[in-house]
Amino acid sequence: MFKKPLSNLKTSAPLRSSDRRKLKQRIASTYAISSEDGDILVPDGILSLKFSTYLDEPGVAYLSPEGDPIWFTLGKGSDELIPTIYTLWKKQDILPFLSTPAAVIPVLVGGADLMIPGVVHHTPSLAEGQLVAIRQYTKENGSDVLSPPLAVGRMALPSDQLRDGGKEKGKAVYVVHAWKDHLWEMGSKADVPEGSTLQQPNDGDENAEEPAELATPPPKSPSPTPALSYTPQETTQLLLKSLLQAISTTLSSLPASSLPIPSTLLYTNHILPSRPAFPTLVLPPSALSPSLTSTTEEEDKPPHIDPTEISIKSSTHKSLSSFLKSTEKQGLLTLKSPPKHSNSPDTLITSINASHPLVVDHQPFVTVGALEKTAARKAAREEREKEEEKRGRGEVGVRELWKPYLGSLALFEGLGGSKTALYTLPEIRALLNTYIASKNLVNQNDNAYINLDDLLHSCVSSSSKTKGSKPSKAGGEELEAPTIKFMKRDELAKSVTEKMQSWYEIRVEGRETVCKKGPLKPIQVTVKVRQGRKACTLIVGFEPFLVVEAEEMAEELRKVCAGATSVSPITGKPGVEVLVQGKQGKAVTEYLVGKGIPKNWIQVSGK
Template sequence: MIFKVFSNLDDSVRHRRKLRTDVAAAFPNLSAEQLTEFIPNKEELNVIKIYSHKGEAVTVYMNNRNPILFEIEKALYPTVYTLWVYPDLLPAFSTWPPVLQKLAGGADLMLPGVVVPSSGFPQVERGTLCAVTLLGNRAPVAVAVATMSTAEMLAAGMKGKGFAVLHTYTDHLWEYGDKSYPPTLAPLVTDPAEKESAEDEEEMEGKEPVISFSTDPLQHVDVGDLSLKERDSCTAPCENGIDTVLCGLKDTLLTAYLSCFSPAEQMDALFNQCFFHALKCKVKKSDLPLLTSTFLRSHMFSCCPAGQQLDIKKSSYKKFSKFLQCMQHQKILQVKELNKGVESIVEVDWKHPEYVEYYSKSEEREQAYHAPEIIPLYGVSTKMIPLFQESGHRKGSILSSSEVRNIIINYVKTNELVDETNKNFVKVNAILCDCLLDKSEQDEISNLKWDDLLSRCLERLQPLHQVTFFGQEPIVRKGNIEPINITIAQRSSNKKVTIIKNLELYGLDPQCVANVLQQKVQASATITPVPGTKDRVQVQIQGNQIHHLAKMLLEEYQLPRKYIQGLEKAPKLGRKK
């Protein structure tokens, strides 16, 4: 991220007044007193310009060392620091606490993740700037733009994308300030039923709370269950509004949320997760009977998320045999002592409702990724202007290959350049000569084949490409898209590692890819910066894992082979195809 202070508003009363006028117009809910407090007359007020990964300038206004506003394309947006002071500045929509991690990671807020209050939603139109809060706290944690009106959200059955997220608590813009946490602001109680419930809660204060948990204390608020559209990892150049600037995020609030549960309950939940994941990804019917010790060490341990560790002694079960007894009691599996003192899993109910539910949710998560649509485009360069100006195009005009082809064909026909003796050739006039021929060719070539003419034209245009991620607007970038690059490197002790670069360009989260690979091949995987870059990372996994990568990228993620470089370096597996 590149930034510089280019102005100090203390030096210009005119700038300060103009900003106050712009803020008043953007946020008419602010009273005159609040406006004066918001844009003070004497306190230091600085403006900082930050350049995004795409080269776009984002203006940030600072007061008391905290960012209070940011501006994109002349539109003003409040930061979370501002919304903590004026929580009712924007219409607010609430979501579950674990969802913040996804929003901060670049996801937009999908309607299934929005909590519907008994008093109903605020009435907003499409394009309205809104605040996102967490259930039970009125302090906003994100700034977003509504992609539907309230009526459209309800008509859609609360399905689809509801809000395009611009800025969140814990992102880089938040880190630019004092890094304070959201205050605890009680929700406004307007509904009589809610008010009565709140009064009942007050009466209960001081009494011992009675809390009931299932075997999985997180099953009612599972981040994976909420339909959020994953975006580029925070290590990639995100394309989600100001998230191009605000990447590199933390799990602070999610950690705080999980801390509401005891360590034993958290470990129980982790065992449940790894148990079902192992049944889905590691165990086949043909593997049964399977030693329970093998199931734990070889299957469940490898399904444990990165940064966490299974420890049965820290769970409420204390022994793995008791955990399996619980699963057997629920009739998910059957355990028998086939040899004296040695237990084995002999049967699994693959149709058990809990397994089917986990399998379905896991399939949904795996299928959430959609390979982007990539279209090569061409920009009219200075040298090619004479050839394209007849069709009304100027320098910088962006065209598809078919549009370029049609323009060239029309140009040739309009200027009667088709060779009369052989229609496969085109006569080279002065403009074609200057645009398409090198100096050494200009005295030698008088005719070109149609294919040669078109290929020369495309080569001399500026290369661009358009990437369209699922459910998002197309993005046009300069140059040709870099392929996913897979290489094998030699490390000490003659060990090999597989290195994967450029996953971000295709909307893939490098950390997620590393986690999936780690589970599939049971090898250590890490994320490291790409040498010579500031914002790119690479996945590094032990061994030559190109076979597994090829299956994942080509079959599971459905990426075209032409966008993957290095698959030929896979280890040979005999004659097996």
């Protein structure tokens, strides 16, 4: 929602004491917080700021005296107060939560929603549409660690469908606001607080707080499942598999000019993105019992291990240079020490052996980089769809129409069409093509031309004469115009429309469709120079498009162009013209397109 900058920002204004008290009461009743917490989350000196999102959705943000956004509302007339990341860092338990691996957080920050496979834990009994926080899940020293909330969203489905395996694909949370988005960027950009250990249930304490559930039910076992992690030897094996995956995909496709590659770039740009997204499917950890790897039932799935745990520091090598030297001994890479005069300590990779037996026999798997790219493409596609939907909702629909008239009446009767209907140009061409095919009128010498029979000739012959021209004379006798025997297909359609009556249709969402007789002319935006070097921009012909009125346009362009505007009648013609001070052709065009008028119906002229 805030992946693009906010627009239409109004000047922030401090809340009155009475309004602050009402705001505090609303938050206390909605989120069941104490009066002391209310003073922290709704401090004295709180400000309100009106804004619009990039989807033109209005909202109100409430800012702390330091300028951090702490609450906001979305939607016209909405009174639902949503806490920001800054507020959730102050009191992390006011919203129920879901957790997701660290690799998913950058995707959420980029504007994507949280998908069902990305959920690791969640608070019990969540309802569809309920506000929730999203936290990052990691494993440190055998303990499950949750970060402070890094995103806020709404549940896309009830939480029992996450647990019972009712869905394997689809969205779990529609993200509304995330860490590092443009709403968060308005504040102080404080560092993320330290995480906390996920509390495990205590069977001896009946009053213990209900713990978060695993999104996937744990395997059926009489004893509790131990925390799983890879040994250093297994991490080394996975790093080697990641390198083999990188060589067989990205590295083998690099041009020769890309070499040599610094070792740090090889690690960060190729090995890390090539780590398996689901490591336990590639290499089950030695501590994993056979019952946990069973997939005989749909709900029995291997437990998840965060792929970010696969790193050089967790391997037997402990350093990148040691790992690369071991791969060089195996014949996968060729290394070169950095020059003595170089400031960079990075080892260089000078060649890659893509034909090595280990690379040839490597079995590919789904990688972390592939999942991130898929999520990024999906987010970009959804954003494009939203933009297209937005444009489609607001764009003015314009159709040029023609009606049979005088010389074309007989033609349309012969074509099998209606003499009273309104036709678009494609419909006219379709009728002509059907008639041409039925009469076999395509010229045998040149298929681009159509032979004119009596019906077609009678329609187009009069339109082929220049208006106002007189017949030529020779010896006192008038000479007849030469008979037209054939014509190109496009010229024929154009000649037929010239003998028809022009109409146009304007469609605007939420209004009745307007259909009027006469040709529709583009809006004229003319830049003129008056009184020496003083320039002005005149806009005329906008009335038929229904979405702008003269006074409204003048007022809005005055703000957009930061110049004087005026409205006056057009001398000797119906309608009015809007004048804008300065050379504002581009600004006026962008304004009219923003109102939904197609750009091809805006004509800019002058200097």
